Each structure stands twice: as structure tokens, then as C-alpha cells.
Amino acid sequence: MGTPPNEVLAFPNIRAIVRDNGTAEVIVAGNSRVVPAGDTVQELRTNALALIVGEAQTLQRPVRVRIEDPDGQGELIVHPDNKIESVSYDPNQSRRRAEAPETTPKTVAPAIIETVPVPATEPVVTPVEPAPVAVAETAATVPAPATPEPQTALVAEEAAPTRRSLKETSFLVSAPVLEPATQGWRGTLTRFGFRMDPSAEELSEREDVRTVSQHWPGPRTIAVVNRKGGANKTPTVVMLSAILARYSGAATVAWDNNESQGTLGWRTEKGAHDRSVLDLIDSSTELLSPSTNAAEIAKFVHHQTSDKFDVLRSDENEEGDHEVTAEEVDIAHQVLTRYYRLVVMDSGNTARAANWRRMIDHTNQLVVPVTAIEDRAEAARLTLQTLESRGGHDAELARNAVVIVSESTDAKRSMSGDALKRAKDEAQRIADGFEPFVRAVVRIPYDPALVNGPIRYEALQPATRRAWLTAAAAVATGF
Structure with a gap:
């Protein structure tokens, strides 16, 4: 039998500290040991545990470890044979959700418990004494029990039992099975063989993934609008397209619906051709023909090899002598919704332009990006106000809009604490x-x-990817 958890020595004092800036250390008796770098916080936790297992092997006995990381703090017992016991764990208050109760008690029993078999014994049967007959003195004060009625007639009159229909039952389990934790220390312990429930944060992320992964009947069109340039419209189009395409697997196209020359093509991967929306419109009769193969659309769009969506570029004619008309928007939209389930439209800065207004007519979900600068925010407000004042479909889009607020890049360049x-x-x-x-x-x-x-999804920091997943889930909820 191994050492009971309460008998494991607290000497030497060992702490494992994992930080959200990509560094970690294991401190043994005041001496710091740098943890090998990892691409994620989860890898840092695993590397830290490997160092602690080595310490236990050196001492040839289990050791106590105090763990601290961005998710919380607690205590583990680490054995030389890689066995890990969770003694306690307390998530950080700032990471708890008020609406979701904590699923793990503040102090938990050790994950490894050895049981002692209990020898089987014969059951002890205590005889039941018959009830004593009431004496005369108590008969006056204690009410006599009611005499039971004969049951023979009742049993005879009782209706025969009826069988339930097989349609009213099922052997299938309808409740979903909660998968064990994959993140944080809980995920680390799960990989060591101790099944831990996910935290509230992990459950929230799983729900966002479920939302963006669903398929919906018919095509959907998202319009990303703000009448002010530099409001983050193009990055928003790219990120929403990448997340929805990656998680849902739905055919997705990002369309630069700028009335002249847009920048979506500059921020995305270029294919082996130079075709744009005007080429697609010119070939619309062929593309809408029932005999045309679905792969033919690749001649006009630029595939994003890592993020799994396509880009339809705006006209890049250097003379800039063509502005897309409302009729051309109708044609291009008809073609794209034949080949794609999801169309994410970038836009210009003129809400009065014919192609801008016709884009709104085709829109199912409005997204208004804004950087945290006054004039960008004011332009976003005016864009929503314009749509609301038009009433009908436009006003409904404004009321159901998703606003995405990005922190200003100007303050970040200075790296000043006050500016941040x-x-x-x-x-x-x-x-x-x-x-x-x-x-x-x-x-x-x-x-x-x-x-x-x-822009590449995988190039973003983990916190940024998580925030964009939340934004995409908010957009997909409107479908």
C-alpha cells in the first residue's frame, strides 16, 4: 500500500507556477528551476509535472506540490511512479461565472484511494415480537386501531393491469455524456488518468464551438459594415469566415463588396489567377447553368489553404472606372449562394451606394466592427441609426446586430502601462x-x-482566438 496522502511530507517545499505569458518555474526549497517552454499553458503544466516527478524519483518518495496558474491554485501529491493525486483545487474568483456553479468542491478527496476488503458475515435476523395486548388502564386513552376491511372483494373487483405500449419507452440514453476536462490542471490530471469534470470556462468554450459548428437550412449572408474606414471591417470578415469555415465545415466565401477597390484581397492569400467579382458576373450564365460542375467556381475565387474559406476579390482595375451596381450584386449573390452555404460580405464606406444598399437587402445577420476610437464608434452608431430609420428589414437588422469592439492599436505601440x-x-x-x-x-x-x-487564424494569440470564437458564436446565434 502506498503512503497515505496525509502522511506525505511537506518537505522540501515545492511550488509549480505557470504564468499566462508563456513562462513557468518549479521552486524546490527556494531554488527556482525553469520549466521547458511550451506552445500552450497546457504544455507548460505537463512540463512542470515532469520536473516534479523527477524530484520525487530523486527522493524515492511522494512529494507535496503547491500549484499556481492563471486558472487557480491547489495542492497535488506526486509519486515517483508518475501517479498524481489531487488534494485540493480552488479556481480564481475572476474566472468563475456567476451563473454557473462550480462543479468541483474546494477540497476534494485524493484521486487514488486504496480500499480494505471487509470480510463477509452472516446477516443477523432480529425476531419481531408480537404486539402486546393493551391493558384496560390504557384502553381509554389510546385510540384502538381501525379494524381492516376484508380485502377479498377489493382484490376481486380490481381491474386487470394494463401493459404500456412499446412506443412509450426507449432504452436509449437521451442525456449527453459530459466529456472530461481537457484544459487547465484538470485537463492535465485527466491525461494522467484521473477523470476531472471541465471548468465553467471550458464548458462555455464548448458551447461556443457547438454553436458555430451547427448547420442551418439554406444559405446565410453576413454583412460587415461601418461607414468609417479603419474600423476593422476586413479583419472581422477574415476572422468570422475562418472560424465558421473551420468549425462548421460549411462552404464559406468572403466577398469584398466595395463599390470600387477594396482591401480584402491584400489581407488574404492570393490564388493562381487574378479574377475578381467582375469576372464572376461576366460568367454568371455559365456558372448558374445546371450542367456546370461545382468545382468551376474555383476559377473565380482565391482559396485560403489554412483557414478553409474562399475569397471573392473586388475589382482591382488600376483605372478604377467601374462601380458595382445593385443588379450586379444580385447576380453575384445568386451565383455564390448556389456554391456556398455561407457568404460573408466586406463593404465600402458609403451607405448610400447602390451596391451597399442591395447588400443589406440580401443580409441575414449584420455585424458592426469598431476600434475603440471615438470617430470609429460614432460612425458605427450612425450606420446603425441609418438602417434603423429606414424601417422594415433594415431596422430589424440593426436591432439584431452584433457589435465587435477591438482595442485600439495606437496605445499598444507605445507599450505604456497608462496607455494600455x-x-x-x-x-x-x-x-x-x-x-x-x-x-x-x-x-x-x-x-x-x-x-x-x-491574416491567419493560427497566428493569433490564444486569448484573441477565444474572443473571436465568442464573436462568431454570437453571429451564428442569429442564423
Whole structure:
């Protein structure tokens, strides 16, 4: 039998500290040991546990370890044979959700418990004494039990039992099975063989993944709009397209519906051709023919090899002598919804343009991106106000809109602590201002991978990817 958990020595004092900046250390008796780097916080936890197992092997006995990381803190017992016991775990208060009760008690029993067999014994039967006859003195004060009625007639009159229909029962289990934790220390312990329930944060992420992974009947069109340039429209189009395409597997196209020349083609991967929306419109008769193969659309779009969606570029004619008309928007939309289940439309800055207004007519879900700068926020408000004032379908889109507030990049470049705080406070102020007027508001942290050059989902920081997943789930909820 191994050492009972309460007898494991607390010497030497061992702490494992994992930070959300990608570093970790194991401190043994005051001496710090750097944990090998990992791509994720989860890998850092695993590497830290490997160092602690080595310490236990050196001492040839189990050791107590105090763990601290962004998710919480607790205590483990680590054995030389890689056996891990969870003694306690307390999530950080800031990471708990008020609406979701904590699924793991603050102190949990050790995960490994040895049981002692109990020898079988003969059951002891205590004879039942007959009830004593009431004496005369108590008969006057204790009511006599009612005399039972004869049961023979009742049994005879009782209706024969009826059988339930087989249609009224099933052997299938309808409740979903909760999969064990995969993140945090709980996920680490699960990989070591101890099944741990997921945290509230992990459950929330799983729900967002489920939402964006669903398929819906018929095609859906998302319009990303803000009449002010530099409001993050193009990065929003790319990120929503990438997440929805990756998780749902639905054929997805990002369409640059700028009235002249847009920038979506500059921020995405270019294919082996130079075709744009005008080429697609010119070939619309062929593309809409029942005899045309679905693969023919590849001649006109630019596939994003890692993020699994296609891009339909705007006209890049250097003379810029063509503006897309409302009729051309109708034609292009008809072609795209034949080949794709999801169309995400980038837009120009003119809400009065014919192609902008016709885009709104085809839209199922409106998304309004805004960087946390006053003029961008004001332009977003005016865009929503314009749609609301038109009434009908336009007003319904405005009321059901999703506003995505991104932190300003200007403050991040200075790396000043005060500037960072001001940027976060301004983003929160703008988000709070939109909250009463739209269906959902999502904040996105600053990420240098979104500032310049081609945008790739995998290049983003984990916190940024998580925020964009929340935004995509808010958008998909409107489908």
C-alpha cells in the first residue's frame, strides 16, 4: 500500500507556477528551476509535472506540490511512479461565472484511494415480537386501531393491469455524456488518468464551438459594415469566415463588396489567377447553368489553404472606372449562394451606394466592427441609426446586430502601462454604450497579428482566438 496522502511530507517545499505569458518555474526549497517552454499553458503544466516527478524519483518518495496558474491554485501529491493525486483545487474568483456553479468542491478527496476488503458475515435476523395486548388502564386513552376491511372483494373487483405500449419507452440514453476536462490542471490530471469534470470556462468554450459548428437550412449572408474606414471591417470578415469555415465545415466565401477597390484581397492569400467579382458576373450564365460542375467556381475565387474559406476579390482595375451596381450584386449573390452555404460580405464606406444598399437587402445577420476610437464608434452608431430609420428589414437588422469592439492599436505601440489601461477602459466604455441597442457586443483584445499583412487564424494569440470564437458564436446565434 502506498503512503497515505496525509502522511506525505511537506518537505522540501515545492511550488509549480505557470504564468499566462508563456513562462513557468518549479521552486524546490527556494531554488527556482525553469520549466521547458511550451506552445500552450497546457504544455507548460505537463512540463512542470515532469520536473516534479523527477524530484520525487530523486527522493524515492511522494512529494507535496503547491500549484499556481492563471486558472487557480491547489495542492497535488506526486509519486515517483508518475501517479498524481489531487488534494485540493480552488479556481480564481475572476474566472468563475456567476451563473454557473462550480462543479468541483474546494477540497476534494485524493484521486487514488486504496480500499480494505471487509470480510463477509452472516446477516443477523432480529425476531419481531408480537404486539402486546393493551391493558384496560390504557384502553381509554389510546385510540384502538381501525379494524381492516376484508380485502377479498377489493382484490376481486380490481381491474386487470394494463401493459404500456412499446412506443412509450426507449432504452436509449437521451442525456449527453459530459466529456472530461481537457484544459487547465484538470485537463492535465485527466491525461494522467484521473477523470476531472471541465471548468465553467471550458464548458462555455464548448458551447461556443457547438454553436458555430451547427448547420442551418439554406444559405446565410453576413454583412460587415461601418461607414468609417479603419474600423476593422476586413479583419472581422477574415476572422468570422475562418472560424465558421473551420468549425462548421460549411462552404464559406468572403466577398469584398466595395463599390470600387477594396482591401480584402491584400489581407488574404492570393490564388493562381487574378479574377475578381467582375469576372464572376461576366460568367454568371455559365456558372448558374445546371450542367456546370461545382468545382468551376474555383476559377473565380482565391482559396485560403489554412483557414478553409474562399475569397471573392473586388475589382482591382488600376483605372478604377467601374462601380458595382445593385443588379450586379444580385447576380453575384445568386451565383455564390448556389456554391456556398455561407457568404460573408466586406463593404465600402458609403451607405448610400447602390451596391451597399442591395447588400443589406440580401443580409441575414449584420455585424458592426469598431476600434475603440471615438470617430470609429460614432460612425458605427450612425450606420446603425441609418438602417434603423429606414424601417422594415433594415431596422430589424440593426436591432439584431452584433457589435465587435477591438482595442485600439495606437496605445499598444507605445507599450505604456497608462496607455494600455486607457485603451481597455475606452473599449469597455464604447462596448457599454452599444449594449442597450443591439443583440450582442463582444470585445476583442489587441493582437499584432491583425495589424498588418495577411491574416491567419493560427497566428493569433490564444486569448484573441477565444474572443473571436465568442464573436462568431454570437453571429451564428442569429442564423
